Amino acid sequence: MKLLLKIWRQKNANTQGKLVEYVVDHVSPDMSFLEMLDVLNENLVDKNEEPIAFDHDCREGICGMCSLYINGRAHGPQTGVTTCQLHMRSFKDGDTIYIEPWKANGFPVIRDLVVDRSAFDRIIQAGGYVSVNTGAAQDANCIPVSKQDADKAFSAATCIGCGACVATCKNASAMLFVSAKVSQLALLPQGKIEAKDRVLNMVKQMDTEGFGNCTNTGACEIECPKGISLENIARMNREYLVATLSSEK
Amino acid sequence: MTKIDSKIPQGTIDKKWSDYKSHVKLVNPANKRAIDIIVVGSGLAGASAAASLAEMGYSVKVFCFQDSPRRAHSIAAQGGINAAKNYKNDGDSVFRLFYDTIKGGDYRAREANVHRLAEVSANIIDQCVAQGVPFARDYGGLLDNRSFGGTQVQRTFYAAGQTGQQLLLGAYSALSKEIAKGNIQMYNRHEMMDVVVINGKARGIIARNLVNGKIERFSGHAVLLCTGGYGNVFFLSTNAMGSNASAAWKAYKRGAFFGNPCYTQIHPTCIPVSGDHQSKLTLMSESLRNDGRIWVPKKKEDAIAIQQGKKTGNDIPEEDRDYYLERRYPAFGNLVPRDVASRAAKERCDAGFGVNATGQAVFLDFAYNLKYKYGKTEATKKGIHSPTEQQLYDLGKEVVKEKYGNLFDMYMQITGENPYEVPMKIYPAVHYTMGGLWVDYNLMTTVPGLYALGEANFSDHGANRLGASALMQGLADGYFVIPYTIGDYLADEIRTGKIPTHTPEFDEAEKIVKERIHFFVNNKGSKSVDHFHKRLGKVMWDKCGMARNEKGLKEAIEEIKQIRQEFWKEVKVPGSDTEFNPELDKATRVADFLELAELMCTDALHRNESCGGHFREEYQTEEGEAKRDDEHFAYVAAWEFKGNEIQPQLHQEQLVFENIKLVQRSYK
Ligand SMILES: Cc1cc2nc3c(=O)[nH]c(=O)nc-3n(C[C@H](O)[C@H](O)[C@H](O)COP(=O)(O)OP(=O)(O)OC[C@H]3O[C@@H](n4cnc5c(N)ncnc54)[C@H](O)[C@@H]3O)c2cc1C
Ligand code: SF4
């Protein structure tokens, strides 16, 4: 098939960007979306033009590196998949496809479709861990966890830190991402001890990074490639409330 | 040929590590702060090492090329992690894990290291659970296990099909905790370009900031390379797009010996290649072999009909299916080790029984276990006495979904076929590299102060790695080995003081890096980096892949030289070196692959035997099994760099087997 692409080009963080048109031909439905961009880039290199910069690494939906806003949707038209898992069979001959980077205050553009998501790392650094040093652990089966809690904690822990939730949210809120980590650890006995400080510190860092407020539109849950549930936001709100009420600081 | 010292401690195998720990030199807490450690890589090995060393008080700097340490390729590991916990009470023990690993590696690994690995394996699970890693649990709230290939016990811990992700996020959380405390400085989007060696010791690195192209210098009292494997030398592999050999290769060129470069693992269950546009291959976890049965048609005409699209797997009646692994290896069946399973698939496909258009695929079929193992059990549980086929299917599907749901989804996404209804099609693909930088018992390379951990080193897995053992090794190295062994070296560094970066050695290393980059962005070539990488990959897959022979390897060496020459003439890298430029990143990596590939072939050519993942067609038994030559090849081949375009020198580390008898490996 033949496609018209309108792709965001931006030299670096300090310059203005704009949409530029490209045509790609001979696209096979078995190609992944990123392989289609590889083909385009190969053509650009042949023509001595600069290829389009985009983030990607694992290409199997788990590292969270790929991050394209395709036709107005984070990770494209399908639900439950990342950009790298999207295949061209989701498009048809003659389609026009808009490809843009994540757009949010917390995620400045580095180049073209590549953005800086280090804010997420800093939020985790604010408390997304259990303070246990290497070598200090007891036998694993001394901490039984009900299957139900373990499964819920696991579901929350499958967040890949891609940022689609932020990119989708009209307020550019990072609540889904933050609540996934808070929930995972709040559900497990290992995480309970530091639960209060954790939620307060992570929320504070989220605000510092310039992410917006959550107004419960639920768009994030729909676009999250890993199906992280809004339940986590509700749980975080409860954790936050309890922590504020009982905080002695 | 010189002998190399592996520094294996004295004593019986089960006492070596504990005795070592009691006697190793220590660095006192006050001195640790003044010691800088550079960790390159933030995968399981790097993140766990960095966090542990920072907790102990060292000043640590960590580098990764991704935009966050959480994205290292360990994240993609699916199936699980081994540990000798014996929670299943099925006869597992440290010795059995040790034994399985040595045997699985086809008797080409160092006993002392492997035993240590088995000893610390249980602690890894404890550590991860304490961090909040949500492993799968049973209804009693205790940890669950599954089986992996090459073993007869259930010792694999897992978190659905995302074990690597959960373990890495655990290590990343420990890393983040130490970053927050200021004990670790993290450098994302930085690529190590060279190691700096001063007076024979590793003293720092040159790194490139991938955002703005700046070349930066960093010094340290020790440098840990935790940079993963080099499977991408084949272009197509299950590794991430950015996985590369450059850090290890630069270390090799600075004097670190390269161990067993030819030992490559070809994983039997990957999604087959679909076309020329293919950029990478996707693994279907080995855990699927617990319940998936591998087969091809018995009759050639059925295979041909399937290849032509006239029949599907479901059209072939039970009696016309050849479950060739169950047939050839009744004791282990579908759970034979990877090298054995891969070769068996290749054998059937080469004989014309492949099941897709290219004839390069076999079936992995869940129908039987879905219905008759899980469906039946569920029906019994629910008190359904004579369930219909449909009921069995529906009940079984739920169980299979819970176990492998995300893998099935992934398969569906890529192929457009539904594996709950039609058998999966799979084919072997490059997955892991057992070879890597040679290290001694302390995990130190032949360059003092330069260490290699995780997949980047050659240790522990011999000529073939067992499933679920790489995660174990990465975390063992990082959490439980290096924190002890590094003291042995650093104890003598407490009076060294801060290492300056304005020395001639840093100048020289930086100059080489800059010249190379300058060359790339200015070369008026005509072909893209990928063009060369794909050509290299094809040569490697055809001639240094699942099966190798003398003639092919000799040809490969000539062809690689040819591609390399052309690369340096014709490569084209658009853009400049002062901006974000992924084509330039690729060029620097492929330049190194083009050299490493030759060393791999040289190693494969010299090893006149078949062992594990290294199958030389000249050396096989009548039944087509690998034929080892213990008399001449029971050694680690450690290669020393002697200069560009000069034959490297071979050193041998003789492997001594005191606890396990060398026998022909058999899974029959
Ligand atoms: C798809 C897949 C599934 C797997 N499943 C399993 C499994 O179920 N069980 C199991 O035991 N094993 C599995 N493995 C193997 C296992 O995941 C890896 O061997 C292991 O995770 C490697 O960890 P590592 O820390 O050594 O390297 P990696 O996780 O690859 O990390 C490498 C790090 O080095 C950095 N780096 C590399 N080069 C440079 C450079 N030049 N400069 C700066 N930084 C650099 C990267 O940024 C990264 O942070 C699987 C592997 C794959 C590919
Ligand atoms: S919550 Fe979902 S969308 Fe947000 S970062 Fe995590 S995986 Fe991505």
Ligand code: FES
């Ligand atoms: S590239 Fe890793 S999730 Fe898409």
